[in-house]
Amino acid sequence: MTTATAPAEVPAGSGPWQLARAELRRRTSVKVSLFIVALFVLMAAGAPLLSGLGGWSPDDFDKAAVDPYLGGMPIGPLGGISADHWLGVEPVTGRDLFARVVQGAQVSLLIAFTATAIVVVAGTAAGIAAGYFGGRTDAVLSRLMDLTMSFPSLIFMIAMMSVAKDVNRIVLMTAVIGLFGWPGIARVVRGQTLSLKHREYVDAARVGGSGPWRILTRDILPGVAGPVIAYTTLIIPGMIATEAALSYLGVGVRPPTPSWGQMIAESVAFYDTDPMYFVIPSICLFLTVLAFTLLGDALRDILDPRGSRT
Amino acid sequence: MIRYLSRRLIGVIGVLVAIAAVTFTIFYVLPSDPAAAACGKSCSAERLEAIRAHMGLDQPLWQQFWDFLSGIFTGRTLGSGQYTLHCGFPCLGYSYENSESVWDLLMDRLPVSASLACGAAVLWLLLGLSAGVTAALRKDTLVDRVLMVGAVGAASLPVYFTSMMLIYGLIRVAGLLPYPQYVAFGTDPLHWASNLLLPWLALAILYAAMYARQSRSSMIETMAEPFIRTARAKGLPRRTVVVKHGLRAGMTPILTLFGMDLGGLLAGAVITESIFGLPGIGRLFHGALSTGDQPVILGVTLLAATFIVVANLAVDLLYAVVDPRVRF
Numbered sequence: 358m359t360t361a362t363a364p365a366e367v368p369a370g371s372g373p374w375q376l377a378r379a380e381l382r383r384r385t386s387v388k389v390s391l392f393i394v395a396l397f398v399l400m401a402a403g404a405p406l407l408s409g410l411g412g413w414s415p416d417d418f419d420k421a422a423v424d425p426y427l428g429g430m431p432i433g434p435l436g437g438i439s440a441d442h443w444l445g446v447e448p449v450t451g452r453d454l455f456a457r458v459v460q461g462a463q464v465s466l467l468i469a470f471t472a473t474a475i476v477v478v479a480g481t482a483a484g485i486a487a488g489y490f491g492g493r494t495d496a497v498l499s500r501l502m503d504l505t506m507s508f509p510s511l512i513f514m515i516a517m518m519s520v521a522k523d524v525n526r527i528v529l530m531t532a533v534i535g536l537f538g539w540p541g542i543a544r545v546v547r548g549q550t551l552s553l554k555h556r557e558y559v560d561a562a563r564v565g566g567s568g569p570w571r572i573l574t575r576d577i578l579p580g581v582a583g584p585v586i587a588y589t590t591l592i593i594p595g596m597i598a599t600e601a602a603l604s605y606l607g608v609g610v611r612p613p614t615p616s617w618g619q620m621i622a623e624s625v626a627f628y629d630t631d632p633m634y635f636v637i638p639s640i641c642l643f644l645t646v647l648a649f650t651l652l653g654d655a656l657r658d659i660l661d662p663r664g665s666r667t
Numbered sequence: 668m669i670r671y672l673s674r675r676l677i678g679v680i681g682v683l684v685a686i687a688a689v690t691f692t693i694f695y696v697l698p699s700d701p702a703a704a705a706c707g708k709s710c711s712a713e714r715l716e717a718i719r720a721h722m723g724l725d726q727p728l729w730q731q732f733w734d735f736l737s738g739i740f741t742g743r744t745l746g747s748g749q750y751t752l753h754c755g756f757p758c759l760g761y762s763y764e765n766s767e768s769v770w771d772l773l774m775d776r777l778p779v780s781a782s783l784a785c786g787a788a789v790l791w792l793l794l795g796l797s798a799g800v801t802a803a804l805r806k807d808t809l810v811d812r813v814l815m816v817g818a819v820g821a822a823s824l825p826v827y828f829t830s831m832m833l834i835y836g837l838i839r840v841a842g843l844l845p846y847p848q849y850v851a852f853g854t855d856p857l858h859w860a861s862n863l864l865l866p867w868l869a870l871a872i873l874y875a876a877m878y879a880r881q882s883r884s885s886m887i888e889t890m891a892e893p894f895i896r897t898a899r900a901k902g903l904p905r906r907t908v909v910v911k912h913g914l915r916a917g918m919t920p921i922l923t924l925f926g927m928d929l930g931g932l933l934a935g936a937v938i939t940e941s942i943f944g945l946p947g948i949g950r951l952f953h954g955a956l957s958t959g960d961q962p963v964i965l966g967v968t969l970l971a972a973t974f975i976v977v978a979n980l981a982v983d984l985l986y987a988v989v990d991p992r993v994r995f
Contacts, residue, residue, distance in 0.1 A: 507682050507979070509931055509971030512952065513690075516964055519956040520694060598825055602938060605827055606953065621827060625942075628831050629839065639828045647823035654819070 373583075377659045387655045393648035397462055397641070404463040413442070413453030415460040416613050423448060436633030447623075448631050458641055461615040466645075468531050468616075469596040475535035476596075477542060477589050484546025485573055485581065489554055499547075502540035510537040511602070518608035526610045534599050542588050549581045583660035591653035594646040601642055617642045675983065679976050684736070686972040691732050694961045735760070759969070760962035764955070769966040772951060776935075779849050780947035783870070783939065784932035786863055788925070790871035795878025796921070802879065803886035804909065814879065821876035830869040830942045837865060847943045866943045870936060874928060882921050889917035919990050922982050930978030934971030 381387050400407060408414055423446060424432050436445035436454070444454040487498040514533050521529055553559060559576050567575070601618030603609040610616045617638045624635040726734070738758040759769035802814040821829075837843050847865055850858040889895065890913050898912045899905075935949030944950075948967055955963035 504682055504685055506927075507972060507976050508686060508689075509934060509968060509975055511931070511937065512934065512968055512971050515937065515952070515956065516690075516968060517693060594823065601825060602827075605825075606937065606941070608956070618825075621825075625827070625831060628835060635831065639825070642825060643823050643828065646825075647820060650819055650823055 377583075380659050381655060384655055386651045390648035390651040390655075393644055394652060397645050397648075398466065400459050401462040401466040404459045407459045408453070408456035413456045415452065415456040415615055417456075418450050418452060423450075430631060431634075436631050436637075438633070444637050445633050448627050448634060454634070454637055457615040457620060458617075458638060461617045461620055461638065462641065462645075464527065464610055464614060464616040465597060465600055465618070465642075468527060468534070468600045469593055471531045472534040472538065472596050472600075473589060473593050475531065476538035476592065477585065479535070480539040480542030481546050481578075481581070481585055483539060484543035485550050485577055487543065488547040488550025489569070489573060489577060495547075498543070502543055505537060505540045508537060511599075513537070514599070514603060515606060515608050518603060526614075530600065530603060530609055534596060534603075538592060538596070541592070542585065545584055545588055546581050549584055550577055553577055553580045587653060587657035587660045590649060590656050593653070594649040597642070597646055597649070672984075675980055679980055682976050683969070683973060687736060687969055688732065690965055690968045690972075691735065692728075694965055759966040762955075762960055762963050764958050764960045764963070769962050772963065773948060773966055773970055776946060776948045776951050777933075778851065779945055780935045780940070780949060781933055782849075782852060782859065782863055783866055783936060783945060783947060784929060786860075786867040787870035787874065787932070787936075788929050790867050791874035791878060792925070794871060795875035796882050798875065798879040799882030800886050800909070800914065802883045803890065806887060811883075815883065818876040818879040821872050822880065824873065826869055826873050826938055827942055829872050830866070830939065833865050833869055834942075847945060849945050849947075863945075866939050866945060869942075870932070870939055878921065878924070881924060882917070885917045885920050886913060889913050892916070916990055916992070919986060922985060922989060926978040926982030927975065930975035931971065933974045933978075934967060 424430050430448055431446045433439055433445075436448075438445040442453050442455065444458060446452060446454055447457070483498050483502070487495040514537065517533050518530065554577065559572060562572050562576050600609065600616065601621070604616045604618030605622040607619075607622065609618060612619065620638040621635065621642070624631075624638065628635045738760075757770045759773070761768055762772060798814050798818065802811040805811050834846075838846055844865055845862060847862045850862055852859045890909075894916075895908060895912055898908045903912075935947050935952055937949035937953055939945075940947045940949035941953055948970070951963065952967040954960075955967070
């Protein structure tokens with residue numbers, strides 16, 4: 358995509374991470390997507406504060422903002438956008454959309470990030486173990502990866518979410534999404550570990566008396582960090598989309614807790630009469646997924662140029 | 668080749684049994700007692716026992732699982748005493764909801780899901796591959812940029828958003844297409860296609876975007892290979908180099924992806940089917956979830972797993988055909 362020549366302002370002899378950072382800083386797509394990501398992350402982190410600023414809590418009903426004679430349609434143009442309700446209100450209930458979108462960002466991103474963390478930690482550990490120890494460990498772990506990848510994951514996730522009734526939905530959803538995600542990253546890490554484990558510096562460490570734990574954490578792990586970071590950023594959008602899909606199908610978080618997917622599902626019935634209600638959470642979802650994809654693309658180009666993904 | 672195939676087939680059966688065991692454990696052990704659900708509110712203890720015996724729930728779990736598994740291949744007799752029911756060869760049990768055979772239910776719905784998946788697959792392969800290959804051959808030009816920005820954008824759109832936009836744009840505003848109502852291919856191929864066009868598009872946009880991205884990077888990588896240089900140096904026309912040498916070798920990663928995606932979709936695109944109201948397996952599954960109809964849930968999951976595993980096997984076998992470098 359971009360030319361490989363390093364920009365002039367990077368001093369000679371700077372490390373790979375500095376080079377990567379300089380390369381990242383040159384790209385416009387990275388700046389834009391970082392801005393969007395930061396915006397939504399801040400929004401999610403400061404959700405209670407922000408909805409306090411907007412003056413409405415996500416569960417407040419505002420009967421004055423909807424017209425009972427028009428089937429509970431929001432009063433005013435664009436779904437009731439006004440100084441009082443910054444992004445308009447929900448039809449029928451009159452709940453503030455800004456507060457709900459912000460609260461929904463918190464739920465959606467919390468689940469997506471935690472599931473990603475589980476996937477990355479489990480996948481990296483399994484991949485390194487399979488690649489480094491080889492033999493029986495590798496055989497067992499690789500079969501387990503194949504097995505997990507053969508599961509019809511969406512159907513399975515939906516089924517598991519609907520079977521478990523009285524559990525914390527957010528915790529369950531994180532676990533279920535995380536459960537099916539780890540083989541992808543484990544394969545990448547396994548391949549990378551295989552190519553690293555017989556490099557001279559690893560052999561040197563072994564000869565020098567380092568135990569497997571030390572070699573894995575000090576020599577192998579930094580070597581696989583680049584692809585892992587790139588891959589992590591690339592699976593986040595998938596996690597966000599999966600959370601949204603599960604909530605959309607009604608097996609995700611339960612009302613009144615809002616999440617973007619669930620808001621979209623509720624708004625589908627009004628797509629004709631109150632399009633803004635449908636458009637606002639959809640745009641949030643779209644922008645977040647897009648920003649993470651762009652960021653992941655850039656990180657992969659820089660940190661994993663040969664593409665260990667197959 | 669024969670050895671490879673038999674080894675893979677054993678693997679396939681192993682995976683399917685493992686999936687069946689996991690599914691069985693999750694759906695028969697975790698949820699509330701199906702017998703209690705079938706018995707209703709005012710249920711005496713004896714009646715509950717009778718129902719449990721009738722459903723085979725009084726047996727130990729491994730026995731239930733074994734009965735289920737062997738029933739798939741040999742058929743089985745369900746129930747006890749005077750109320751027995753023979754369930755023939757591919758026996759997946761009977762729906763708790765309407766007492767229909769799960770196999771019949773699945774086969775009844777399969778044509779809808781298969782029509783949806785296959786039609787969409789043709790569309791997304793055409794769109795995605797042509798966009799990806801065009802972008803790869805014109806790397807770093809305006810065409811490449813535009814195509815890839817479009818692909819990133821389209822890949823970020825959730826399928827329900829695309830579907831609603833298509834419904835709004837093409838049905839409500841333009842009035843170009845009918846609201847999808849499934850018509851069997853055998854009845855009227857033209858209506859079949861025109862009714863499915865919208866769901867096809869909705870699914871294809873998402874997948875085409877992913878395929879365009881994947882095939883672009885794969886083609887760029889392949890076109891840099893030495894054998895492409897050789898082909899060029901031989902003086903082959905550019906078209907032959909791209910199609911016969913580049914595309915053929917560059918398609919292996921796409922083929923893997925395609926096997927997974929098509930396999931997954933054949934057993935029901937849950938979201939797309941529920942948005943467009945298509946009576947496919949995805950809808951059946953969604954309905955079975957809300958009523959806790961475990962035999963149907965188990966049946967759909969197993970069918971989906973079978974499709975994925977078989978598609979993967981087919982893809983691995985196709986490798987040898989597509990990529991001359993692959994040998995078994």
